[in-house]
Amino acid sequence: MPEDMSIESYLAQGGVLTNPSNVPPRYRAELMKLMATFVDSELAGAAGFADIINQGPGIKERIAAAKIVLEKTDNADRVLSIMGEFGANTARYANHHPWSARLDRDADIGASRSEHDMRLAVFNYPLQGWADAVVMNLLMGRAVAVQLAEFSMVSYQPLAEAFRAIAPVEARHAELAEEGLIKLLEAEDKASVQTSVDYWWPRVAASFGSSDADRLKALKTLGLRRTDSQELRARWSAETTAIVEKLGLTAG
Amino acid sequence: MARFHDLEVTDIHKTIRDAVVVTLKPVNGAAEEFDFTQGQYLTFRQDFEGEELRRSYSICAGKDEGILQVGIKRVDGGAFSTWANEDLKVGDTVQAMPPMGGFFTELNAANEKQYLGFAGGSGITPVLSILKTTLAREPGSTFTLVYANKGVNTIMFREELEDLKNTYMGRFNVIHVLESDAQEIDLFTGLVTEEKCADLFKTGWIDIENVDTAFICGPEPMMLGIAKALRDHGLTDNQIKFELFASAQPGRLKRKVVSKDAASSANQAKASITLDGATQTIEMPKDTTILDAALDNAMDAPYACKAGVCSTCRCKVLEGEVEMVTNHALEDYEVEKGYVLSCQSFPLTDNVVVDFDQ
Numbered sequence: 001m002p003e004d005m006s007i008e009s010y011l012a013q014g015g016v017l018t019n020p021s022n023v024p025p026r027y028r029a030e031l032m033k034l035m036a037t038f039v040d041s042e043l044a045g046a047a048g049f050a051d052i053i054n055q056g057p058g059i060k061e062r063i064a065a066a067k068i069v070l071e072k073t074d075n076a077d078r079v080l081s082i083m084g085e086f087g088a089n090t091a092r093y094a095n096h097h098p099w100s101a102r103l104d105r106d107a108d109i110g111a112s113r114s115e116h117d118m119r120l121a122v123f124n125y126p127l128q129g130w131a132d133a134v135v136m137n138l139l140m141g142r143a144v145a146v147q148l149a150e151f152s153m154v155s156y157q158p159l160a161e162a163f164r165a166i167a168p169v170e171a172r173h174a175e176l177a178e179e180g181l182i183k184l185l186e187a188e189d190k191a192s193v194q195t196s197v198d199y200w201w202p203r204v205a206a207s208f209g210s211s212d213a214d215r216l217k218a219l220k221t222l223g224l225r226r227t228d229s230q231e232l233r234a235r236w237s238a239e240t241t242a243i244v245e246k247l248g249l250t251a252g
Numbered sequence: 253m254a255r256f257h258d259l260e261v262t263d264i265h266k267t268i269r270d271a272v273v274v275t276l277k278p279v280n281g282a283a284e285e286f287d288f289t290q291g292q293y294l295t296f297r298q299d300f301e302g303e304e305l306r307r308s309y310s311i312c313a314g315k316d317e318g319i320l321q322v323g324i325k326r327v328d329g330g331a332f333s334t335w336a337n338e339d340l341k342v343g344d345t346v347q348a349m350p351p352m353g354g355f356f357t358e359l360n361a362a363n364e365k366q367y368l369g370f371a372g373g374s375g376i377t378p379v380l381s382i383l384k385t386t387l388a389r390e391p392g393s394t395f396t397l398v399y400a401n402k403g404v405n406t407i408m409f410r411e412e413l414e415d416l417k418n419t420y421m422g423r424f425n426v427i428h429v430l431e432s433d434a435q436e437i438d439l440f441t442g443l444v445t446e447e448k449c450a451d452l453f454k455t456g457w458i459d460i461e462n463v464d465t466a467f468i469c470g471p472e473p474m475m476l477g478i479a480k481a482l483r484d485h486g487l488t489d490n491q492i493k494f495e496l497f498a499s500a501q502p503g504r505l506k507r508k509v510v511s512k513d514a515a516s517s518a519n520q521a522k523a524s525i526t527l528d529g530a531t532q533t534i535e536m537p538k539d540t541t542i543l544d545a546a547l548d549n550a551m552d553a554p555y556a557c558k559a560g561v562c563s564t565c566r567c568k569v570l571e572g573e574v575e576m577v578t579n580h581a582l583e584d585y586e587v588e589k590g591y592v593l594s595c596q597s598f599p600l601t602d603n604v605v606v607d608f609d610q
Contacts, residue, residue: 004472005471005473007472010473010475010476013476014476014480015475015496016494017496018354018494018495019293019308019352019353019495019496019497021295021306021308022497023499025566025608025610026554026609029565029608030464031565032554032556032562032563032565033554033555036556036562036564037556063562069413075371080453085352086563087563087581087582087586088561088563088564089560089562089580090578092561093557093561093562096559096561097557097559116557116558116559118556118557124368153489157494158354161354161487180329215552218528246277
């Protein structure tokens with residue numbers, strides 16, 4: 001056999017880990033944070049969207065919204081079960097926090113997390129009605145697509161595989177939002193939709209987090225990140241600006 | 253959370269000098285929970301001088317053999333593997349969690365796929381389970397195994413693999429690559445490296461163009477080299493399945509040292525916190541958690557739920573005592589080793605030393 005190699009240098013060279021038995025402690029911690037951020041965001045997103053289902057203007061819209069709630073909850077469950085293999089108490093985890101809780105619409109928390117869960121800051125803001133929810137879902141759906149493309153390459157194979165399975169489901173949610181928005185714009189006045197775009201754009205942009213060169217380097221060494229946050233945000237901004245402008249709206 | 257179940261050892265035999273194949277039977281009606289998927293592993297626990305050790309070993313049986321079987325190779329200085337090789341006998345009871353792991357792909361009888369497996373030493377165990385199951389359940393598929401070993405004497409399951417070649421003539425092929433024993437074909441001597449793989453592809457021993465899925469289980473450098481070669485020859489990450497059981501699983505852990513000066517005074521404690529290789533010593537109130545104290549001092553300590561359920565904030569207490577008020581995530585054996593959930597732990601002694609890096 002070839003000579004022994006430390007897990008750290010294996011990871012730094014692009015190695016893949018496959019089970020909890022040999023992940024180093026700091027790797028475990030960063031991986032758990034990453035998973036908790038995803039699970040909390042999905043649970044909070046689904047819980048917030050659940051309240052909107054009944055506001056859908058027609059039965060097709062309500063079906064689409066209910067499907068999104070169902071699938072986001074299912075996606076949370078997939079990743080939470082991986083956390084469970086590391087010892088997280090999955091049953092308690094799912095209920096330890098009121099996922100539908102929101103701050104005020106004009107609260108200013110930047111990219112910071114709340115005290116008791118890891119949801120991305122954007123999921124702390126309340127939705128205001130159907131059109132607002134559709135806009136948020138489109139902008140955030142596009143952001144999720146960019147983030148999942150990044151995280152589908154993480155060095156923990158069970159999580160990378162979960163994200164690869166989740167990515168097309170989330171991509172479909174953004175498509176549903178885009179279709180919903182096209183329909184809305186036929187009836188709704190454009191100004192109110194634009195107000196929602198203006199409201200959500202900077203908040204979704206902030207969800208990419210800040211660039212911290214040292215941290216990025218550390219996460220790259222563990223194989224948990226590849227791309228700088230700025231770059232991901234720029235990619236999202238370019239892609240989403242094109243979509244928003246195609247709809248006759250202005251990007252934030 | 254997964255629970256441990258009792259399993260009875262119904263058979264144990266050597267496959268090579270220092271590796272045993274252990275057949276297990278779930279008792280107390282747990283059979284259903286041990287209905288595994290090919291390529292999965294079992295996590296065992298066993299007490300050694302009052303300290304619990306956990307070790308994971310891959311299942312080597314195929315789905316259609318109707319048995320639960322793991323292969324355990326003795327590792328120098330490895331308490332569990334030495335015990336399994338020297339002391340374990342038929343009739344003994346061992347404890348394991350239900351099968352876990354995702355080292356497999358969905359099988360379908362209609363598939364006509366070409367699979368490629370790489371195994372290094374005892375890394376053969378899950379690959380053997382996969383190839384036996386695949387050959388039995390996908391009559392239109394083929395499987396090529398590249399099996400790396402030191403020498404002929406250390407090839408686990410050598411005879412069984414020969415038998416499989418005869419059973420599945422034309423659908424199963426094994427290439428033995430031996431580090432120290434010379435073979436007729438030079439290409440089959442040495443280590444399975446990136447270059448060796450490229451040579452195997454180039455010379456046509458492996459039809460890499462038509463490989464649908466590759467499985468790799470072996471030591472770290474071997475995995476890296478093979479993965480690189482596969483990617484260079486057009487396989488995507490979706491087509492490469494890995495299983496790694498590091499050769500260096502963490503060794504025995506020392507018990508935590510209780511500070512001699514355990515006398516507690518007032519409300520202040522001195523906490524020495526290690527994170528990412530750096531240690532900070534801080535003064536903290538005893539009604540603050542270790543995690544909050546670290547965060548208050550600009551340390552990037554890990555956490556997620558802050559409710560004692562997720563275990564992200566786990567750290568190890570090396571000196572002093574803390575009180576963990578809630579724990580829904582750590583198991584007794586972890587607590588015994590000194591691990592605590594820092595989001596739920598308050599200093600009891602005037603001095604505490606904790607480490608997030610262990």
